[in-house]
Amino acid sequence: MRLVLFDIDGTLLNSEGLGRASMRLALGSIFGSPGNPAYRYDGKTDKQIVRDVMRLEGHSDEHIDSRMEKLIEIYLEGLRDGVKSGKFNVRPLDGVVELLDALEPREDVVLGLLTGNVETGARTKLRAAGIDPDRFRVNAFGSDHEHRPELPAVAQRRASELLGLEIAGGRMVVIGDTPADIACGRSLGAKAIGVASGHYTVEQLLEHDPYAVFPSLKNTQQVLEKIVNA
Numbered sequence: 639m640r641l642v643l644f645d646i647d648g649t650l651l652n653s654e655g656l657g658r659a660s661m662r663l664a665l666g667s668i669f670g671s672p673g674n675p676a677y678r679y680d681g682k683t684d685k686q687i688v689r690d691v692m693r694l695e696g697h698s699d700e701h702i703d704s705r706m707e708k709l710i711e712i713y714l715e716g717l718r719d720g721v722k723s724g725k726f727n728v729r730p731l732d733g734v735v736e737l738l739d740a741l742e743p744r745e746d747v748v749l750g751l752l753t754g755n756v757e758t759g760a761r762t763k764l765r766a767a768g769i770d771p772d773r774f775r776v777n778a779f780g781s782d783h784e785h786r787p788e789l790p791a792v793a794q795r796r797a798s799e800l801l802g803l804e805i806a807g808g809r810m811v812v813i814g815d816t817p818a819d820i821a822c823g824r825s826l827g828a829k830a831i832g833v834a835s836g837h838y839t840v841e842q843l844l845e846h847d848p849y850a851v852f853p854s855l856k857n858t859q860q861v862l863e864k865i866v867n868a
């Protein structure tokens with residue numbers, strides 16, 4: 639049995655900046671400024687983005703924490719409004735639907751999410767891209783922990799609690815588009831598959847010593863074989 643954990647942004651879908659626009663709107667509304675426009679959101683959890691960006695603006699952790707819940711609420715509203723507006727073409731990335739279709743019926747695979755998105759945001763983005771969030775049975779979200787390296791253990795624990803499956807670290811496959819995805823499961827012995835469909839190239843991802851890297855998830859058979867032989 640393998641637990642296959644997908645990142646969302648840049649891996650399963652492209653939201654055309656919807657997440658970033660909603661976050662900047664929420665930051666501006668709660669803290670008075672959306673913060674440094676050069677700060678990169680990819681590979682980060684939602685709450686980590688808020689903390690990093692607002693620390694750089696000079697806010698204390700106490701101040702940030704006291705406003706976090708409200709901020710996430712406004713962010714989620716922004717996501718929903720953005721989807722409704724039709725201004726963002728949220729869509730699955732190449733090969734994603736085919737790969738999920740190939741993995742889902744297999745008895746040696748459990749599908750899951752490992753994402754920095756808070757759970758409600760993850761579900762909103764997936765639905766907007768036409769991907770049913772309930773296809774993923776064991777998940778770890780940014781709402782479970784602010785630090786991505788804690789998330790693989792959350793997923794591992796949920797597999798046990800929800801499905802009664804004890805999955806060894808080496809039987810976990812983490813698929814994502816950033817070095818943070820590749821690194822997060824290392825301490826558990828998880829296998830990381832990088833996919834250069836976000837902002838990092840194949841060469842850049844290879845520098846972080848993943849188990850495999852693909853330019854995209856388009857070649858279903860090749861990716862599937864890597865996953866089930868991990």
Ligand SMILES: [Mg+2]
Nearest residue numbers: 645647648815
């Ligand atoms: Mg990503």
